[in-house]
Amino acid sequence: MRLVVFDVDGTLVDSQADILASMVDAFAAVGLDAPARQDILGIVGLSLPVAMEALVADADHARMVEAYKGSYAKLRLSKGASSSPLYPGARAALDRLQAQDDILLGVATGKSKRGLDGLIEAHGLNGMFVTRQVADFHPSKPHPSMLRAALEESGVETADAVMIGDTSFDARMAHAAGMPFLGVGWGYHAPSQLDGARAILNDFSELDDALNALWTD
Known part of the structure; x- marks a missing residue:
């Protein structure tokens, strides 16, 4: 086999559209502006906590992860397969x-x-x-x-x-x-x-x- x-x-x-949108929400949750598009796409594939740490060193990463997950789930539920x-x-x-x-x-x-x-x-x-x-x-x-x-x-x-x-x-x-x-x-x-x-x-x-x-x- x-x-x-x-x-x-x-x-x-x-999935880049929803990744980018959810990352904007994650950064907004801790009062920060999201990084540039290429920087966000550059960390796709990493687990979320590691990705957040790679994008911003000093922030509430746990809160960012939860905000990202919530945003992404809402987009997936609202858009279905087109998400x-x-x-x-x-x-x-x-x-x-x-x-x-x-x-x-x-x-x-x-x-x-x-x-x-x-x-x-x-x-x-x-x-x-x-x-x-x-x-x-x-x-x-x-x-x-x-x-x-x-x-x-x-x-x-x-x-x-x-x-x-x-x-x-x-x-x-x-x-x-x-x-x-x-x-x-x-x-x-x-x-x-x-x-x-x-x-x-x-x-x-x-x-x-x-x-x-x-x-x-």
């Missing part, structure tokens, strides 16, 4: 992989369990992923804990697994776990930041060939 682990924000779904739309070709790629008897799918995300569960429900992805690793139960990326848990839960060996993501945190997490990494070029970090990527995908239509090349090397 082989395991394909996806990051979520910036890889499977484009974090799937990138073009993402659903078709997931369906193709799930249809293969020797491939298991998983996710490793900085989202909370509540956030990931809501997104999966909104997009009708229930039953798609055999392992769902979230920020609630692990150190923040790039610590390899999520990927180690995904391997253990799925029963797949490291050499038969791959991490797919859009940020340097994903790349570093995969490296720390000894897992091959495929980057995507449509996410929140520039492709030049995805050190050690075996390939950079420009479109989900390139995923199948990239996986075949990875596992036939």
Whole structure:
């Protein structure tokens, strides 16, 4: 069996509008102006407490995290699937992989369990992923804990697994776990930041060939 682990924000779904809006609310909750757009998107993938600390050193980070979570949940409930739309070709790629008897799918995300569960429900992805690793139960990326848990839960060996993501945190997490990494070029970090990527995908239509090349090397 082989395991394909996806990051979520910036890889499977484009959630930047709600991330930016929720971060504005988080900073407003402690009387601060939000950082620039590129600075906010630069921390996507980190667990929220770590992300807040990276954006502002001296603030009530716990209050910011709660404000962010509340804002994001309200946006998700009001907008449904349009809150974090799937990138073009993402659903078709997931369906193709799930249809293969020797491939298991998983996710490793900085989202909370509540956030990931809501997104999966909104997009009708229930039953798609055999392992769902979230920020609630692990150190923040790039610590390899999520990927180690995904391997253990799925029963797949490291050499038969791959991490797919859009940020340097994903790349570093995969490296720390000894897992091959495929980057995507449509996410929140520039492709030049995805050190050690075996390939950079420009479109989900390139995923199948990239996986075949990875596992036939």
